[in-house]
Amino acid sequence: MEIQEKVIFEEELDVNFLNDIKKASLCEEIDRCIQCGTCTSSCPNAEYMDYSPRKIIAMIKGGFKDQVLKSFTPWLCSSCYNCQVRCPSKIKITDIMYALKRKAIAENVYPVRFPIAVMDKEMDKILTTSGRSSELWLMLNLFLKTLNPLGLLKMAPLGLNLLKTGRLSLKKESIKNKKQLRKLLKSVKGGT
């Protein structure tokens, strides 16, 4: 095994990163982290993450903006809120993960072909235009955007089963008053 030394120099760190994250809603308590690791031990997906939730918190506080925003960790958070209800310092860790996802998307540094990030963006698009989500169209867009036609093919048997049991709608769902919703969303645009 080759041992590589990873050094990050102080000038590569972003001193404003912590404050940026704290500005997002429900993220202000992050300073109180005691690095106990309860979050990581409560996380069902920690083993798949490149940095554990505990490390991510420490890295936010340390200003490791680049590493944190490019990390897979936020995208592997399935929003189960286990860490959040257990954190002894009452830090809203799941909400911090959301803030990181938003920031990574806003700064266009999210893992590009990672399906979750793409799906979130596609679903957001669908419901901004129609007001309701349509699973079939969401999946189609997702596989197109992630350049994964094989994935679509693999989903075909499931799609058929869902059709057979009446659980897949082919039409694009939509609300009646789309105009009202669009006006609302246009007026609140710009928040991350």
Add this chain to the structure above:
Amino acid sequence: MNNYIYYPGCSAKTNAKHYEESILPVFKELGFDLEEMEDWNCCGATATMSVDEKKVAAINGRILSLAETAKKDILAPCAACYLSLKKANSFLTGGTDQAAEILARLKDIGLEYKGTIEVKHPLEVLINEIGLEKIKEKVQRKLSGLKVACYYGCQVVRPFTNFDDPDYPESMDKLIQALGAEPVEYAAKTRCCGGALAANLEEVGSKLNYILIKEAVKKGADVITTLCPLCLFNLEIMQSKIAKKYQVNIKMPILFFSQLMGLAFGLPKEDLGFSRSLIPLKAMWKKLENGGANEQ
């Protein structure tokens, strides 16, 4: 006596039709004629929250204000809707400048939200308002002999822990017991199914769901009941992947708790969406027949 407006959410109209098909008649049986919210929009679930914070507050604000106009609290069966609406409600009534801005934008489109609405999950209403005694009275056909693993998933019990424990909730178990079935001790009851991750990242999804199903099998459960459309979906579709990856043969039926309620209330079986199950239910029906026979 009905202070609730029904907010179905997108799933109850597509892949979780059987949730709606069972929850509405069950509530009707209990005296709640649930009217669907007029022109409701999607809550955004975990997706919009990952893209734009203000948008989430705005779209959920629209839903809350529609309920306020109807002068009724919201009944939201889907776990993601329940959480999104509760979260937005606490944000919009928090008195912050950010909240004031969203409320002002809602007003611009003719929707005012004063903050008078409560968001509830059907399970919460069944346990705390209707009560187990009344539910027991409605039972026509005890589900004797049926062993049930009650799976709560995440977002109904966390982070808003209004009516049950975030780690080891028991309300669904009590409900299932009131129907004459036997809830099994199910340690994985609030372990995550992977949510929107499961189907997209198969490696993660199959493992998480295998843990949930394996535990239920170990405890001798005939069926897993849940209260979340996405949990139900994941637990169903992952079974074929689990079979391949872990070389096991599992056919565990996954049902909404409300389907079993309807069955116990003596409502017509055909109307409760059992035919929508992706997993064969034969073994379960057989068990129920036998269970009934043993009882007599």
